[in-house]
Amino acid sequence: MSAVAINLPRILRVGAGASTELVATMAQLGVSNPLLVTDPFMVQQGYAGALEQQLKEAGLPCAVFADSVPDPTTDSVAAATHKLQAGGHDCVVALGGGSSIDTAKAAAVMVQRDGPMRDYKVPCAIDTGLPVIAVPTTAGTGSEVTRAAVITDTETQEKMLCMGLGLVPVAALVDYELTLTMPYRLSADTGIDSLCHAMEAYVSRKANAFTDGIALTAMAAIHTHIRTACAEPDNRVAREAMMLAATQGGMAFSNASVTLIHGMSRPIGAHFHVPHGLSNAMLLPEVTAWSVSGAERRYADCARIMGLARTADNDQLATDKLIAGLRQLNADLQVPGPAEWGVAQQSWDQLMPLMAQQALDSGSPSNNPRIPDVEEIAQLYQRVWDAA
Template identity: 70%
Template structure:
């Protein structure tokens, strides 16, 4: 089977990469960007540095700085209004996954119009304004994917939207922008990256290109995530996590995520749990349920993450993997749904709809063990009890 690989046209990785934005815009023949970012990026000064670089290069620009966590169709529309008010030829995204996904949505709607729900999977959109992505969290990998997740304000559904129109033409991966990330964000986005790599490796759409990238990312994350959380100024750990996040994005963008992400989106939509944290809540239990269908693959993951050795047979390695993932989530103080503050009645009442939405996302169909709705409901129940 032929692997279909899609990546950004330009990829700059390393300290200071974000300051090359004006040069890269010009090299791509672009001169009128809309900057899409969030209030924190303005407050901490990163947006100001970006604007200064655009001004110094004589590039006309506007800015939308009101991105919200877990972007909604309302917030996308607000950004689109700013885009439509100017003669923009590109979108520069600065921030975490929410800002990057908002920018992708704006880039597509700015060219094609319509409503965001017109572009949710299984629809595919293959063109849009050029997006240049500058991630400031080591987690989503959105700078290297052709996907965006937008919540429909009217229905509450977290919609997965895909297509080459959402693939950034350039990604500027600068780990120095992550030095201000707090502990919880570092932990949750780091586990999000781990899920990307792990799911890509066991996905039914895995291929030799993504396998090598996914395993490298898993090894890096297992080595450096705890340090990045405990020592936020540790540049070696921050740099490693930032690169692993981009690698995880490359891996899942070309092999797909699986059941964890499928089940994660409804948790975010119903209870406003940050995406990385909802993945972390699910990671150990969903992995334990899926392991019997891909023992060899999961055993390889365990060995690459240092949770098992070559002396362990595959069954033992898988047991150690599940134990290791539980230990990681415990060490990083990942709360379960109950500890997060979700009411028990609200959780259990929503399970049938959550399971339906998880299946509708398409991601569970790539899982080594394909679930039915009843399986997903049972897993949500297990996650509550964990």
């Protein structure tokens, strides 16, 4: 196999209490004037205050930008960038789920750049930026270890994929104790998002020996623990397993790429404001069913590692069990279809051609084991609607 480039944070602190090691991490990195980027809920829950207290006790200043929004926009990134620039900060601390972390990462790279963020979306590579220390509070996006950020263009409503080394946090403090208060729906959706990351990385045309092992480990843990984590929010064993698997899933897809599920997910989020993890969950069974013929052995591996198929099952039987298992997982976790979420069929039908083109243009479908054209993507959107 030819050489592959693997990009990861310099510092990973993983486990209970990792979030209390912010000051020590900053000392390792030689930074001392952070901007804390978070959202109102993190302030309300007291998580932002806990980080501020650490810094205060160490005699370090800490300005706060607490206006991150779900599905971050170029407007929210611009506001964070302005505060970052005005304060002369030398680093960014990102606290929250994927939206807050993506906001922080985008601001950290845009503070050094001119022009609108759309000038820097894929295929542009953003390879420099201020150091980011990520403190995730959801077990899902993996944004704390990835070289990607998804930002919605306020003017065009396009969900832009931005990538590059400048978007990789230099440090991640992965503390599962911050997830113990996650509500059911968020736990389910972010958990399935992690599962998508791991599966897509494993079947991607850019899969490699480094990411394969991480992806398989994450899949096994997620399928074992996701139902318990949702049903028993204070179950520390399940929460810890899901948090680690989310970080592993992020490592896997960031270094092997996502595929058709994520390509189709972004337009759903942009047009109908469906949370990212939920739109992935809506797509997971049907897109997998359509894709299996392109990498039957790899999908069969996924079924076996998740315990959905036996070692003795042939690949076709294993993939059949995989698809049935994913449909059952969605049913068990009460994943709504687009109509149940509140999407009008007329709007879905009208936007299908545009969503299909936007999905194709994102580049992610070209990494899928079975590569679709725009008409096939539109047909898949129809299948997702009909299956719900």
